[in-house]
Amino acid sequence: MSGSTFIFYLLAALTLVSGVLSVTTRMIFRAAIYLLFSLIGIAGIYFWLQYEFIAAVQIVVYVGGIVVLIIFSIFLTQQTGELLPKQKMGRQLFSALAAFCGLALVMLQLAQHAFTATSNKAIAPTVANIGNQMLGIGDRGFALPFEVVSILLLAAMIGCIVIALKSKPETTTT
């Protein structure tokens, strides 16, 4: 067993174990921290696959942005030191059963299907290649989705400000 394989299994275990802990722990702040470790594990898998740009984006956006946002909202909305209410046993049991059956179904389907890799020459996922294709307007260019996503981000930003705006006392009809 080579070192690379060992690192892969380590990253996979980190991702899955902290993912499970994140959805089962009853302390909400710990759930956020376990989510953080799960996302770091996924970024590590991207590094392992040698997609460094995606790994960097994952760390910057998810670990640096979304998890911090989630932790802020926990601080704003939860009483400290309070456990989440215990769920009904039946609900947990049936949810686990449904999730397990879904996983078994997906894995059975995957086991019956053979993926054949293309024999064409591979493109290195370097930042130069990604940038050229991202802003290209020719064949396989992604300039239009890029612009659409930037409009979407602008709309989401304005929407957030409007939703979270404190309404004035006289305009309570909103």
Added chain:
Amino acid sequence: MIEPGLYHMLFISAALFFIGVFGFFTRRNLVTMLMSVELILNSVNLNFIAFNKYVWPDRLDGLFFTIFVIAIAAAEAAVAIAIIINLYRSHQSIDVENAEEMKY
């Protein structure tokens, strides 16, 4: 232990997806439900990257889908948290069982 390949990635991705689904079914707190959704979105990203790496390495399409999914997930998380904070302001709670005025 065998050398990791496409199927290992797909297993991790599927397992992470159903961990997220389990969390979404069992949790009744909006912030923890949002965390489960983030796990689901991450499993999808991992799937795209795995297929791009192992099946179509001559293109970068999976990578671009991942970039766009990350951008949209960031927008989604921001809007969701704005809604959660607004809900907390009006109900003093972010439990989904307490926010059912518009249900009927």
